[in-house]
Amino acid sequence: MTMPSWLKDTSSRASIGASSWRSVMPDSVPRRTVIGSVRERYQKRLHTLPHGSTVLANANADARKGEQMEPDWATLASPHRAVTATTLAEFYELNRALTEDGLVSNAVAAYRRAWRLRLDPSLGSVPLIDLDPLTIARARALWDGKPSTKQDALALLSKVLDLAVLANLIPTNAARSLPRSRHKAEDADPVARALSDRQVARMLELTSFHPFGQRALAGLTFTGLRLGELTGLRWEDLDEERGIITVRRTFSPNGHGKLEARATKSGRIRSVPIIEDLRPWLDAAREAGFPFVFTGVRGGPLDSGNLARAVKWFALRDRIVTFSDGRPLRFHDLRHTYLTRLARLGIPPAQLQRIAGHASITTTELYTRSSSIEAALAVKQTVDRLSREVTLGGGESAANNGFTRDSSW
Known part of the structure; x- marks a missing residue:
């Protein structure tokens, strides 16, 4: 950066400050006079720079605390330093409304928790210019909570730094070049969370005492929609002649205990098929006479809380299935069930992505890979079949496959 003229005439280096003046000026010149002149000139310049008043106030506060005899006025008043001395907290407070613009209330709440706790x-307190990838990575390593909550914090940080780049306060967003975390995503193997046909039948049988709740569970299983999207379906969204559902909206909490209709998670309208397994449930829902397809008893929208209470979910879910990872069955696993079923039928990933509403094909491809459970069952089936072919005399089939009675692992 070219040194401005107002610094050239006071020092040969931009970094010189009042403390340096004390050591370089001749004893014949009163130091108080020199320092006062430098202070006055630099303070005047600070008031003309972005965030200069904040820098000046902080410097004077440090001096009053006795942390330094006199602030380093030349360094503080350089245009680069005055701009970039703004801390992350200061910039966030000025631009918090921009970081939350367009977000649903639960996303706003997640961002605010991420800011407050992490x-x-x-x-x-770190200046924006000092936020390099290593600094951020060190902070992330000390954050507690689940990987998803840490990701909320990183997403918010990246938004804030994008705004700082836009304001020309920093050259690049350091959060975007952050090394990947080694934490595994909770649903890294969603296929392993999918229910079998027998488990789906058991779930619907156990919840038959509450027809509205049972119908919602069937809807989740046979459409693959998120719960908010399912409860947002109106009858005009269904084209039963062509067998198409148009997903236009989702119900999300508004932060005041109520659900509001909003755009879908991806912000895009999409279509999903009406499969034959779904049709009986649609016929039963139509008899209820409500404008929305999947509702509570009184026609209101369902959320995870009132649906769980209606079907006694927490008491029943372990009777439906238990998973090896120790995590109980969730409503979202019914979406995994539907998408896994489509993938097993050979639906191409590009089509599956459109039906699921995934922003990234990488997420969709998780359903096209064999889960660890499927792999183990496939190996077991092959080994059991070959083992049954082994006879007392060995047999041609067993010999050809390398198996005999004396075979060992």
Whole structure:
């Protein structure tokens, strides 16, 4: 950066400050006079720079605390330093409304928790210009919570730094070049969370005491929609002649205990097929006479809380299935069930992505890979079949496959 003229005439280097003046000026010149002149000139310049008033106030506060005899006025008043001395916390407070613009209430709440519990304590006091990937990675390593909550914090940080780039306060967004975390996603193997046909039948049988709740569970299983999307379906969204459902909206919490209709998670309208397994449930829902397809008893929208209470989910779910990872069955696993079923039928990933509403094909491809459970069952089936072919005398089939009675692993 070219040194401005107002610094050239006071020092040969931009970094010189009041403390340096004390050592380089001749004893015959009163130091108080020199320092006062430098202070006055630099303070005047600070008031003309972005965030200069904040820098000046902080410097004077440090001096009053006795942390330094006199602030380093030349360094503080350089245009580069005055702009970039803004901390992450200061910039966030100025632009918080922009980071939350367009978000649903639960996303806003997640961002605010991420700031309060993780970003502010670890990085809030760091100047924007000092936020390099290593600094952020060190902070992330100290954050507690699940990988998803840490990802919320990183997403918010990236939004804030994007705005700082837009404001020309920093050259690049350091969060975008952050090394990948080694934490595994909770649903890294969603196929392993899918229910079998027998387990789906058991779930619907156990919840038959509540027809509205049972119908919602069937809808989740046979459409693959998210719960908010399912409860947002109106009858005009169904083209039963062509067998198409148009997903236009989702119900999300508004932060005040109510559900509001909003755009879908991806922000796009999409279509899903009406499969034959779904039709009986649609016929039963039509008899209820409500404008929305899947509702509560009184026609209101369902959320995870009132649906769980209606079908006694927490008491019943372990009777439906238990998973080896120790995590109980969730409503979202019914979406995994539907998408896994389509993948097993050979639906191409590009089509599956459109039906699921995934923003990234990488997410969709998780359903096209064999889960660890499927792989184990396939190996077991092959070994059991070959083992049955082994006879007391060995047999041609067993010999050809390398198996005899003396075979060992």
